[in-house]
Amino acid sequence: MRIEFLGGTETVTGSKYLLEHDGRRLLVDCGLFQGLKQLRLRNWDPLPIEGSKIDAVLLTHAHLDHSGFVPRLVQLGFEGPVYCTEATRELCELLLPDSGRLQEEEAEFANRHGFSKHKPALPLYTEQDARSALKRFEVISFDQEHSPWPGWSWRLRRAGHILGAASVHVAWTGGSILFSGDLGRSDDLVMRPPEAPESADYVVVESTYGDRRHRDVDTLVALAEVINRTAARGGIVVIPSFAVGRAQTVLHCIQRLKKARRIPDMPVYLNSPMAADVTRIYRRHLDEHRLSAEECAAMSKEVTIVNTVDDSKRLNNLSFPSIIVSASGMATGGRVLHHLKAYAPDARNTILFAGFQAAGTRGAALLAGAESIKIHGAYVPVRAEVANLDTLSAHADREQLLAWLGRLRAPRRVFVTHGEPVAADALRLAIEERHAWSTTVPVYRESRAL
Numbered sequence: 001m002r003i004e005f006l007g008g009t010e011t012v013t014g015s016k017y018l019l020e021h022d023g024r025r026l027l028v029d030c031g032l033f034q035g036l037k038q039l040r041l042r043n044w045d046p047l048p049i050e051g052s053k054i055d056a057v058l059l060t061h062a063h064l065d066h067s068g069f070v071p072r073l074v075q076l077g078f079e080g081p082v083y084c085t086e087a088t089r090e091l092c093e094l095l096l097p098d099s100g101r102l103q104e105e106e107a108e109f110a111n112r113h114g115f116s117k118h119k120p121a122l123p124l125y126t127e128q129d130a131r132s133a134l135k136r137f138e139v140i141s142f143d144q145e146h147s148p149w150p151g152w153s154w155r156l157r158r159a160g161h162i163l164g165a166a167s168v169h170v171a172w173t174g175g176s177i178l179f180s181g182d183l184g185r186s187d188d189l190v191m192r193p194p195e196a197p198e199s200a201d202y203v204v205v206e207s208t209y210g211d212r213r214h215r216d217v218d219t220l221v222a223l224a225e226v227i228n229r230t231a232a233r234g235g236i237v238v239i240p241s242f243a244v245g246r247a248q249t250v251l252h253c254i255q256r257l258k259k260a261r262r263i264p265d266m267p268v269y270l271n272s273p274m275a276a277d278v279t280r281i282y283r284r285h286l287d288e289h290r291l292s293a294e295e296c297a298a299m300s301k302e303v304t305i306v307n308t309v310d311d312s313k314r315l316n317n318l319s320f321p322s323i324i325v326s327a328s329g330m331a332t333g334g335r336v337l338h339h340l341k342a343y344a345p346d347a348r349n350t351i352l353f354a355g356f357q358a359a360g361t362r363g364a365a366l367l368a369g370a371e372s373i374k375i376h377g378a379y380v381p382v383r384a385e386v387a388n389l390d391t392l393s394a395h396a397d398r399e400q401l402l403a404w405l406g407r408l409r410a411p412r413r414v415f416v417t418h419g420e421p422v423a424a425d426a427l428r429l430a431i432e433e434r435h436a437w438s439t440t441v442p443v444y445r446e447s448r449a450l
């Protein structure tokens with residue numbers, strides 16, 4: 001067996017691990033690079049082999065940094081199945097066409113305003129490309145062994161994190177490798193904790209929070225403080241949020257706070273028609289999270305769902321304290337950019353981030369205290385309060401990652417991926433100290449015999 005790391009190295013984005021054994025090739029995850037420009041440009045890099053030579057793709061979960069390259073791979077000649085869980089497919093049916101649409105809009109906007117260096121600016125793929133790619137998706141169940149080729153088999157276990165998220169155990173004649181996927185927290189307010197992993201000869205583990213411990217604060221208390229502080233100033237709380245996962249947790253928390261009268265009864269706008277569809281998918285997969293059908297329904301009760309672009313624009317003229325939840329979560333694109341343009345310049349408002357902000361994103365710049373940010377080619381001054389509630393994050397922290405690894409029999413080697421360089425290296429050190437296991441932080445395009 002040979003593994004090649006085609007992404008998810010030195011960054012939290014672009015996860016792609018190519019396995020090659022006995023004439024077959026499996027790509028575990030097929031994610032988009034996001035954030036820093038030198039990373040985004042990798043989305044245009046030629047693959048080490050033709051797309052048609054990859055036999056299958058196996059997705060750990062639906063987030064675009066794990067699934068968003070599938071339409072491009074299909075353009076590059078891939079003709080095989082894309083295996084994933086049922087919830088992952090349902091979420092990809094929303095996320096991938098939206099990703100294509102966003103890329104078309106960005107290319108069109110860049111061409112119209114002439115601020116792209118590429119002429120003409122091209123989308124990586126279109127909404128139509130994404131819809132065609134979805135035809136290749138095939139659902140597989142958790143816990144069942146799947147062996148489509150002689151000498152190969154794999155099995156998925158629940159990883160918490162978001163609906164449908166899995167850790168993947170791949171076995172072949174003579175060895176095995178376990179991919180953590182993105183691991184959820186053991187104390188998530190919505191998702192169940194990750195299941196016990198299956199031991200393997202090699203382990204690929206994520207390290208988003210490999211150098212951090214989630215603060216021991218009560219999420220609801222912290223969220224109530226931010227909202228009350230902003231409301232007292234007469235301001236608007238803008239929450240950039242992943243449409244999948246974070247938006248639902250945020251709505252659930254706001255609903256609980258309102259019910260307990262711990263925040264004022266202020267209007268809440270969910271400016272993401274897709275997030276509303278995702279909430280319906282939560283209702284269909286009650287076994288994967290902690291909420292009852294009633295709590296799922298309550299998430300979108302008392303929330304104004306904004307569907308049209310005109311209604312979305314109207315949200316930029318609110319005069320009463322309100323909360324706006326809108327994608328994307330790292331402010332890299334999407335409708336939230338228009339709200340940042342409208343509300344970042346006013347000191348009464350708050351921009352509240354609800355999860356990890358990758359290097360090079362507007363989210364990371366704002367949290368680092370940027371006095372202005374560039375949106376659609378123009379600089380927007382930032383006078384609003386900028387806050388981060390990382391306890392709302394869907395990722396395990398360093399202790400939870402080590403605890404998950406601690407349930408495994410000693411592997412021959414651990415590969416630490418899906419982290420900024422400092423976080424990945426901190427987790428490597430911690431694994432070596434705690435377990436004395438051989439541990440490597442692979443680099444982009446590194447290839448290894450297993």
Ligand SMILES: [Zn+2]
Binds near residue numbers: 061063161182
């Ligand atoms: Zn994820």
